[in-house]
Amino acid sequence: MEIHDEHVGDTWIVTAKGRLDGNASANFADHVGRLIESANPKLLIDFTGVDFVSSAGVWPCFYSAKRSNPPAGRSLSAACATQCGRYSISPTSHLCSAFIPRAEAIAAMGK
Amino acid sequence: MTRPQTRFEASTLATSDAITDLTDQIMAFLSDHGVEDRATHHTALVLNEVLTNLGTHGGCRDRVAKIAVVVEPDTVKGEIVDAGPPFDPRSAPDPAFDVTPSERPIGGLGLHLVKKLSSDLEYTRRNDRNYTSFAISRRQSVE
Numbered sequence: 001m002e003i004h005d006e007h008v009g010d011t012w013i014v015t016a017k018g019r020l021d022g023n024a025s026a027n028f029a030d031h032v033g034r035l036i037e038s039a040n041p042k043l044l045i046d047f048t049g050v051d052f053v054s055s056a057g058v059w060p061c062f063y064s065a066k067r068s069n070p071p072a073g074r075s076l077s078a079a080c081a082t083q084c085g086r087y088s089i090s091p092t093s094h095l096c097s098a099f100i101p102r103a104e105a106i107a108a109m110g111k
Numbered sequence: 112m113t114r115p116q117t118r119f120e121a122s123t124l125a126t127s128d129a130i131t132d133l134t135d136q137i138m139a140f141l142s143d144h145g146v147e148d149r150a151t152h153h154t155a156l157v158l159n160e161v162l163t164n165l166g167t168h169g170g171c172r173d174r175v176a177k178i179a180v181v182v183e184p185d186t187v188k189g190e191i192v193d194a195g196p197p198f199d200p201r202s203a204p205d206p207a208f209d210v211t212p213s214e215r216p217i218g219g220l221g222l223h224l225v226k227k228l229s230s231d232l233e234y235t236r237r238n239d240r241n242y243t244s245f246a247i248s249r250r251q252s253v254e
Binding site: 059 | 128130131138155156159160220221224
């Protein structure tokens with residue numbers, strides 16, 4: 001999978017594309033983990049470009065969120081919802097706190 | 112007897128690399144046969160989750176599992192035959208949905224998705240092997 005970072009204001013935005021499965025999860029979780037552990041871990045992950053995600057792929061993200069401080073944890077949950085909504089898989093919506101567009105998520109991060 | 116052209120068969124180990132390769136093959140096969148994106152995604156996801164569970168919890172990464180997928184007009188049917196310990200995916204407990212994500216224990220989502228996305232989820236144990244079969248509707252439905 002492709003991972004691209006950009007810094008907007010005081011927030012890191014991670015854009016992921018491709019497939020997030022058990023094979024890609026370790027690399028992705030490491031990447032996210034490094035940002036979470038940085039000095040200012042405001043983090044938004046945009047999964048809109050991810051076309052396939054398995055539980056083995058998504059759980060490391062939640063694990064990272066659970067390790068993080070509250071702002072990062074909330075942002076990870078919202079980002080996961082963005083991807084999971086693609087096929088309206090209702091079970092995963094239970095895992096995510098919100099389904100929000102990218103711009104709205106960025107704005108919410110500033111609050 | 113000639114097998115229908117809409118049948119896909121493969122053997123795979125339950126390792127991350129092998130499961131990723133199989134997912135690629137399944138999605139390409141279904142796409143080539145005109146299966147809708149949603150059904151293609153769900154079929155690949157169910158197979159991915161069952162195999163991942165086999166490798167992670169069944170301790171069977173080094174034992175070959177056999178996969179079959181058949182495209183029918185209204186459904187895609189799949190079957191996994193593995194030599195892991197007896198395990199009926201229908202009996203797997205659901206994740207705790209009554210707590211917030213930050214409080215939720217890790218695990219349980221994959222098999223929940225298997226049960227939620229598939230229909231006709233069946234399991235039998237024969238000759239020291241697990242036979243897990245499922246169907247994915249090709250019609251848009253409430254999930």
